[in-house]
Amino acid sequence: MGEVLKHGKLEIKSNSISPEGENLEQTALAIAQAQNILEEAGPSYDSYLERLQLLKQRLNEERFHLAALGQFKRGKSTLLNALLGADVLPTSVIPVTAIPTFVQYGPKYTAKVRFINGETEDMIAEGTTEQLAEFLAKYVTEERNPRNRLGVHEVVLEYPSSLLQQGVVLIDTPGIGSTFRHNTEATLNFLSQCDAALFIISPDPPITEVEIDFLKEVLAKTTNTFFILNKADYLSGEELSKTVEFLKQALKDHAGIDNNIKIFCVSARDGLRAKLSGDEAGWVKSGMQAVQKHLVEFLANQKSSALRKAISKKASTVISDAVLHIGISLASLRIPLDKLEERMRLLQKKLDEVETQRLAQLDIIEGDRKRMIALLEDQAEHLRKKAKSRLLEIVRTNCSNGAVLNEDEIYKELAEAVPVLFEHELGELSRTLGKRAHEVFVRHKHNANELTESIRKAAAELFNVPYHKQDEGEDFEVKRRPYWITHQWSYSLSLLPENFIDRFLPVRIRRSRAIRRLYNQIETIVMQNVENVRWPTLQNLEDTFRKFANQITQQYREVATATRDAIEEAYRQRKEQAEAVQSDIAKLETTQYRLGEILKELELFIDSTQINCS
Numbered sequence: 001m002g003e004v005l006k007h008g009k010l011e012i013k014s015n016s017i018s019p020e021g022e023n024l025e026q027t028a029l030a031i032a033q034a035q036n037i038l039e040e041a042g043p044s045y046d047s048y049l050e051r052l053q054l055l056k057q058r059l060n061e062e063r064f065h066l067a068a069l070g071q072f073k074r075g076k077s078t079l080l081n082a083l084l085g086a087d088v089l090p091t092s093v094i095p096v097t098a099i100p101t102f103v104q105y106g107p108k109y110t111a112k113v114r115f116i117n118g119e120t121e122d123m124i125a126e127g128t129t130e131q132l133a134e135f136l137a138k139y140v141t142e143e144r145n146p147r148n149r150l151g152v153h154e155v156v157l158e159y160p161s162s163l164l165q166q167g168v169v170l171i172d173t174p175g176i177g178s179t180f181r182h183n184t185e186a187t188l189n190f191l192s193q194c195d196a197a198l199f200i201i202s203p204d205p206p207i208t209e210v211e212i213d214f215l216k217e218v219l220a221k222t223t224n225t226f227f228i229l230n231k232a233d234y235l236s237g238e239e240l241s242k243t244v245e246f247l248k249q250a251l252k253d254h255a256g257i258d259n260n261i262k263i264f265c266v267s268a269r270d271g272l273r274a275k276l277s278g279d280e281a282g283w284v285k286s287g288m289q290a291v292q293k294h295l296v297e298f299l300a301n302q303k304s305s306a307l308r309k310a311i312s313k314k315a316s317t318v319i320s321d322a323v324l325h326i327g328i329s330l331a332s333l334r335i336p337l338d339k340l341e342e343r344m345r346l347l348q349k350k351l352d353e354v355e356t357q358r359l360a361q362l363d364i365i366e367g368d369r370k371r372m373i374a375l376l377e378d379q380a381e382h383l384r385k386k387a388k389s390r391l392l393e394i395v396r397t398n399c400s401n402g403a404v405l406n407e408d409e410i411y412k413e414l415a416e417a418v419p420v421l422f423e424h425e426l427g428e429l430s431r432t433l434g435k436r437a438h439e440v441f442v443r444h445k446h447n448a449n450e451l452t453e454s455i456r457k458a459a460a461e462l463f464n465v466p467y468h469k470q471d472e473g474e475d476f477e478v479k480r481r482p483y484w485i486t487h488q489w490s491y492s493l494s495l496l497p498e499n500f501i502d503r504f505l506p507v508r509i510r511r512s513r514a515i516r517r518l519y520n521q522i523e524t525i526v527m528q529n530v531e532n533v534r535w536p537t538l539q540n541l542e543d544t545f546r547k548f549a550n551q552i553t554q555q556y557r558e559v560a561t562a563t564r565d566a567i568e569e570a571y572r573q574r575k576e577q578a579e580a581v582q583s584d585i586a587k588l589e590t591t592q593y594r595l596g597e598i599l600k601e602l603e604l605f606i607d608s609t610q611i612n613c614s
Contacts, residue, residue, distance in 0.1 A: 027059065027312050030315060030598050031052050031059070031311075034052055037591060037595055038591075044569055045322060047558060048318055048319075048321065048322045051558075055318070058311065062307050063104065064169065064195050065195045066171065066194070066196050067190070067194045067198070068080055068170065069187065069198065070200035074201060075200065075230040075231055077089040078268040078269055079268035079288075080103070080172055081272050083288070083292060084161045084170070086159065086161075087133065087272060088129050088136070090140060099154065100155070100172065100190065101136065101155040101172040102154065102155070102156045102157065102171055103159060103164065104158055104164055105158065105159070105161065105165045109128065109129065110125045110157070111123060111127070111155065113154075117151060132157065139152050139155055166296060167304070168295065174187055176210065185423030185424045188218070188221060189423065189427040189430065195223070196222060196226065197218060197224070199227050203229070203234055203243050204234070207247060212250070212255060219255065224298070227247075227262065228266060229265045230267070231268075232266055233286075248263065262294075268288065270285070271286035274286055308605075312602050316603060319602070321558075321562065323599065325562050326592040327592065328566040328567060329570050329588055330585060330589065331463035333570045333581050333585050337575075340567070344567055344571065347458065347567065354556070354560070357451055358448075358552075361451070362553075364444075366549075372437060372440070372545075376537055377534075379433070383533065387526045387529065388522065388523070390421055391414060391418070391421075398410050410518065418529065422529045422532070422533060425533065433541070437544065441548055455556075455559050456563070
């Protein structure tokens, strides 16, 4: 797209698009050009300016979220440090807590900690890499923050890395296979929101049954997974070749992955050392250069392309709406006043019909909201029964041998079982409700689009303006950043001292009374934890339905108001400033032409993307 700078604003110079030159900057430029043109057109087009500004903001904020996965002690954090070129993420011989660390680009070294209560945060600004590492270790290591007693929700690290500057956000997730099994469930619940995952393994041993089971879940929840064999420097050339072949066969036999899968063999430790010392040859030899290059190419060829296409489509829709608005204004300025008044009445009749249909749709949405909440309550009741049965089974198993109860052992088993059980059930519940909600929203989004399209089509026919049906675009509420949900699962049993009278009772009766106390406390544990799942899910449902209803209402009002305003503004001009009508027509024709040229460029890019992808 050719352009020149004129009077501080971008102007179109040519309308040619080179497929080789397609990039995010071109889409951003087209949006900026359209904004400049609409700004000159006057306040009647402010709503289009706002919609384009939101698209530009999304274009600027969109990031490629890459989650790093690995079993405990596979070198996951060291590999991320190598990609960053700094020894900043804590590496430890003991597990980290169930806390994600988001690493994104920033011009200075900063880190911020957000807590579960949402009321406080801690941060370090402009620190050294050593200070950042010490700061992070305080919050994300089990040694410094056992069982997340500090109540950390997430940690965000900003770092001036060249990889991050290209739009990558690295996410350090809790390792699997540690003593904290619920970390695995929490990680799985998080993965479906990410763009891709690095699956990190090492030759000691090459891959375990736990990792294979975890990998199957990962593949079901992510679109793109990259395999990294770390610690390759531990092996000779022949040993490395045999290990890679073994891994490929194991992945094929147990995870259904094709033998042609690419496995990157690296030494993250050597790569980090090379980065820190500026040793380019060592960086290449470590295998880390190949990983970084692959990620950058993937980002450019797939993530950016998909984003570019989506934003281009949305921008095309906004500009098409503005062109339709201008076309209606031009027709309103040209036709006789009596015919204009007649068409205004006909359009208002159509708007009244659509408003009636919109209100009916909102009633149906409200009914769907109530049905979704009823489904949530059914699922919560099912979870109560399932959780109670599972926890009572732990008590029964410990009581089955007839010996004296070991309440400490029961406590330990419950403490281990509760987080795993409820993290898993939370994920299942979220997926069940998410799938049902998606079906509901897709249906209503389609119906809402049909209503607004009927307004566009009616206006175009009334005023003899070209009409093009708009693309329906993306589904409702695409996430802009993965969201990690942190729960503090309750598994505390108050180990009550025996009543004074218990000391004089027979062992059998004392045992019976202790079991009864345990059963009563399990009721409390189940009630608290089910509510930990039910309540935030309910709030999310309510919030999502409210946002959706507001979105389709806004969508209707944008089209209806813009269409009505275009005609009413032209009508006022005809009545009050008849002598300026020809000048206004000429100005609108120029604006329409300029926007039409941008629209052609965007549509050419969208078409070429579809051809390239087919």
